[in-house]
Amino acid sequence: MTHKMPELPYAKDALEPHISRETIEYHYGKHLQAYVDNLNKLIPGTEYEDVSLEEIIRRAEGPIFNNGAQVWNHTFYFNTFSPKPQEKPEGKLLDALEKKYGSFDSFKAEFEKKATGLFGSGWTWLVKDASGALDIVNESNAGNPIRNGRTPLMVMDVWEHAYYIDYRNRRADSVKATWHVIDWKKVGERF
Known part of the structure; x- marks a missing residue:
């Protein structure tokens, strides 16, 4: 299984002034991309080649865990934001x-x-x-x-x-x- 970059559900500048376009470009565009690329290089030929990120988080250790968890964590993180959020939960x-x-x-x-x-x-x-x-x-x-x-x-x-x-x-x-x-x-x- 090849892991892919998640799509951002908003424009890169949509969270300004709280999170800048430049931060999104580096954090999402470079850091998350590096975790995705590293994970895809690490898993071929291992027991983690065809499992979900959740399974990697539950079972893996070392670099496979670190990169897999960071792909999941960052995807979850970026999907927690909205440019027009409610002030508080309901x-x-x-x-x-x-x-x-x-x-x-x-x-x-x-x-x-x-x-x-x-x-x-x-x-x-x-x-x-x-x-x-x-x-x-x-x-x-x-x-x-x-x-x-x-x-x-x-x-x-x-x-x-x-x-x-x-x-x-x-x-x-x-x-x-x-x-x-x-x-x-x-x-x-x-x-």
Whole structure:
């Protein structure tokens, strides 16, 4: 199986001013492309040649895991955004967030604390477990909650390449800006 670059569901400049066209060109166009290319070079002749990215995440180790997970993580990440998003979730997702965190603003504050507090590179995820309980988890490097039996609902990429063009070393500013492009309708569908 040859893995392909996912299509962006919006124009490269559609998330401005929160995420610039230049960041999308590098992050999506170069970083994600490199992960796709590397994975396609690594899997021929292995047990991962004809399996889904989810199976690679669950079972692989080393470079195949790292590149496969990064293809999945970035595809999920870029598909979490909308140029015209809702301000906050609605319905069952909002109810679940308010039940768990007290309010939507308290959820955002806890998410920001986790995302800015992750040492080094990685991802901050909103997930649900098999019982439907929500949690915010950090995963270092290429980590993905699927590996631990959790369902990803939303993610913020806190690798420096995700924000350095627009925000330099200000990860917290990047996290705050990302709220303005989260597609809560999509996150609600995942929930």
